[in-house]
Amino acid sequence: MITDFLFKRIDNSGLVVFRIFFGLLCFLESVGAILTGWVNRVMIQPKFTFSFIGFEWLQPLPGNWMYLYYVIMGLFGLFVMLGYKYRFSMLMFAVMWTATYLMQKSSYNNHYYLLFVLSFVMVFLPANRYASIDVRLNPKLKAYSMPNWCKWLFVAQLFILYTYASIAKLYPDWLDTSVIALMMKGKAHFPIIGDLLQQKVMHYFIAYGGILFDGLIIPLLLYKPTRKFAFFGSIFFHIFNSVVFHIGIFPFLSLAFCLFFFEPKTVRNLFLRNKPFYDKGEVILPRQHKLITTVLVVYVVVNIALPLRHHFFKDNVLWTEEGHRLAWRMMLRTKSGSASFTVVDKETNKSSIVKLKDHLTKKQQSRVATKPDFIWQFAQYLKQEYAEKGQDVEVFARVYVSVNGKPYKQLIDPKVDLASTEWHHFKHHDWILPSK
Secondary structure: OHHHHHHEEEEOHHHHHHHHHHHHHHHHHHHHHHHOOHHHHHHHOOOOOOOOOOOOOOOOOOOOHHHHHHHHHHHHHHHHHHOOOHHHHHHHHHHHHHHHHHHOOOOOOHHHHHHHHHHHHHHOOOOOOOOOHHHHHOHHHOOOEEEOHHHHHHHHHHHHHHHHHHHHOOOHHHHOOHHHHHHHHOOOOOOOOOOHHHOHHHHHHHHHHHHHHHHHHHHHHHOHHHHHHHHHHHHHHHHHHHHHHOOOOHHHHHHHHHHHOOOHHHHHHHHOOOOOOOOOOOEOOOOOHHHHHHHHHHHHHHHHHHHHHHHHOOOOHHHHOOOOOOOOOOOOOOEEEEEEEEEEEOOOOOEEEOOHHHOOOHHHHHHHOOOHHHHHHHHHHHHHHHHOOOOOEEEEEEEEEEEOOOOOEEOEOOOOOHHHOOOOOOOOOOOEOOOO
16 A cells, blocks of 8 residues: 555665765855856856746845855755754755756756755655754654655656656767767867777767666666665766766765665664664554645656656757756757847837847857747847837847757747747747757
């Protein structure tokens, strides 16, 4: 019976240790963003920040206040690691991280999305019931067990993530390794491994190794005879990705997830030797067990459905980008493009070419040259800029894009006034020209 399965009590060592690693990684992500100059490049330097459409009201704090914002967010990460005022600290980190996620997308990465999702999930988990300051302050909180669903929610999340990541790679440009070859060209200067990454055999290893790893890693970790081999394979895979692709904390977060696949006694013996081991296996139904079960089912269904939405849009998602985000479509393609914007005064019919460098950073310029939602948002920005000068304008874009090294093709209908069009979250935009 599903209720007995979800609410059977199991040892909580995996969740306790995961909380410690998770809080540490939240701290490192926040502080690292400051030390590497990411906050300055993405939050402070730009004149205009491309927020997620619908969240334009979320903007970076003025001046250098975003540094303080990230310091505070990092402190909440430390509090999570230490288990101090855990639920409040986790909630505050989740809210602050989500705000930074939504207020800019020029530097989009799937692990940003994963961290946003997991942060809110962690708020509701009893992760502070052992090895925490909260337990020191209130011994009544101490517990050695947790409901089974706390473990399997992570397993389901990871299975969805990796499965979609594997399926998304099953397209011609990935299978013939042409997209990998383009990605690796930019790594030729890497010491020691730079030349190796240019070899065709390495391209096939990365392409098909990625498909197999993503597709099989969760079943292999769940199956005890293959668990250790899968774990060591994970270490190699994620360290390789960290070195080659520089994707922040995601590889280390992925390794921390392995805590939920090993036997709780193994985790306890490695990290919490003084903790009593729970093995009673009781089924304890809380009063809200029906509500909890419903929420869990809805959560999993939404996570399964979101990555499918690009199939309901017209044309290829690699071209239109419609439905690309929130879908675990990780490092799948390379895109390059060129864009020019023309502003036409409706009253005088006088036109002028916009100098992108006067408004956008280099990274933002590359996004405006390849992604339709960025192009539309920039047109809205220009309309507002000219309106503040007392001009009512039309904005036209001439954009040419190459996907995976293929010939450049026109992306946007140059005859459409983008300033007067509306954005539709669940509908294809006809001003995006066909890919074929």
